[in-house]
Amino acid sequence: MGELEERLAVRLAELRAERGWSLEELAARAEISRSTLSRLERAEISPTAALLGKLCAVYERTMSRLLAEVEAEPPQVVRAAAQTVWRDEASGFARRSVSPPHPGLRGEVVEGTLRPGADIAYDGPPVPGLEQHIWVLEGAVEITAGGQEHRLEAGDCLRFRLWGRSRFHCPGPGPVRYALLVVLP
Incomplete structure (x- = not known):
């Protein structure tokens, strides 16, 4: 698993904690199994686009915004290689x-x-x-x-x-x- 996926797992756990939700509550809201969410937050699995879409909807974020939250402060000029x-x-x-x-x-x-x-x-x-x-x-x-x-x-x-x-x-x-x-x- 790459560094981006690991930072994403940490951020997803933070978002749930910020709301005071248990894994069970998030599972019910997102219609994703508790075990999948647990493995995701521990960076044991990589999320699919559909799974991230459900979590973004629950957290009221675009996928881009969620991914930006796990990146360093973005520069004004974004080079293709970056x-x-x-x-x-x-x-x-x-x-x-x-x-x-x-x-x-x-x-x-x-x-x-x-x-x-x-x-x-x-x-x-x-x-x-x-x-x-x-x-x-x-x-x-x-x-x-x-x-x-x-x-x-x-x-x-x-x-x-x-x-x-x-x-x-x-x-x-x-x-x-x-x-x-x-x-x-």
């Missing part, structure tokens, strides 16, 4: 924090890559009303938001405020690469 990349090999999702969250700023830029066949569903937004702009750079993706499915191809941009469930699916035949601009409400 951009944090998180991978969920199980789902085929890679996430590069191009412009990570920063205190006093409401927006961030993320590069996402999904391999062909990847299908990730989120139960709800980490922050209700989260504004997202998704610009497809290469390939194609099917995105469901607000109960409506959109097929996007290279050059297309989808923008919306997220209130409910969402889903990202890469129909193939190749991977999809997209830029995601996230703006807090």
Whole structure:
């Protein structure tokens, strides 16, 4: 397990402790088993994108904000070599924090890559009303938001405020690469 995953495990335990929640209470709120949460907080397992999505919703944070909380103070210029990349090999999702969250700023830029066949569903937004702009750079993706499915191809941009469930699916035949601009409400 890498250093980022270990710091993430510590931060997740801190967030639960800050709220005074037991593992049982968090398990009920996030609909994740107590044993999985315990192993996650002890850095025995790496979280999947879906698991992190559920925890972010419970803690009312974007995934980027949570990951930024475990990084050092971000610089104003983020060089390509310094951009944090998180991978969920199980789902085929890679996430590069191009412009990570920063205190006093409401927006961030993320590069996402999904391999062909990847299908990730989120139960709800980490922050209700989260504004997202998704610009497809290469390939194609099917995105469901607000109960409506959109097929996007290279050059297309989808923008919306997220209130409910969402889903990202890469129909193939190749991977999809997209830029995601996230703006807090």
